[in-house]
Amino acid sequence: MPYRRLPNTDQARMRAIEQALERGKRTAITELAFSQLNLEKLQTLYPHFSGAMRNLQASKQNQFDHSNEYGEIFKKAKLYISHFIQVLNFAIIREEMKPDVREFYGLDPESLNVPSLNLEKDVLAWGEKVMEGEKKRCMHGGSPIYSPSIALVKVHYESFQDAYRFMINLENINKRASIKMQELRDKADDLIQQIWNEVEGSFSSLSPEVRRENAQQYGVTYVFRASEQKKMEAERLQTNLIFN
Secondary structure, eight states, X not given: OOXXXXXOSHHHHHXXXXXXXXXXXXXXXXXXXXXXXXXXXXXXXXHHHHHHHHHHHHHHHHHHHHHXXXXXXXXXXXXXXXXXXXXXXXXXXXXXXXXXXXXXXXXXXXXXXXXXXOSHHHHHHXXXXXXXXXXXXXXXXXXXXXXXXXXXXXXXXXXXXXXXXXXXXXHHHXXXXXXXXXXXXXXXXXXHHHHHHHHHHHTTTSOHHHHHHHHHXXXXXXXXXXXXXXXXXXXXXXXXXXXX
């Protein structure tokens, strides 16, 4: 025997809500298979649920649309900071600068390692250190580093800063939309279950097959188990063989 399956996606919830609403419009309230109170709750829920769905989809799409551009800006900032530190190291290797100048940038003077810049927080932190370090070194009489210059590093660093703040804002918008959607999912699930219980109760005196057929007109969904589906397929095949 097929079992009733409540919706488990937002699209399925919306279909269940819309079908029950449509049935409510086309059926006299005295003949409706679920209560007027739940019809009114459904009418109130529908615009909020559909609006929250649109907002969540829009916020996700907005994040996706900007993700590629953001990735490129991040890579550029990472590249310029890394290259600046490498050029500093080359100057030390050529003995044009002493190793202790790395201290201005928060770098270990005993090593020529380039710090990890794989994470956003690393780029944000080292970008600040590099710009501040170059300023301090030049104030102590050092010559500016070129190719890339600190001015060019700053351009790409600040571009990344702006893009990072923008993406964080988009992420916060998406989180708020997700929280709102989850709240409405819970309300929708409770209401759909109540309505489906009432619908099945209204048709409880009918045979199982007729009861299901009537309930399906209200959006109630039934699913056959795999074994039942195979049995039905076998029965249909046997019927076709008999009559063909």
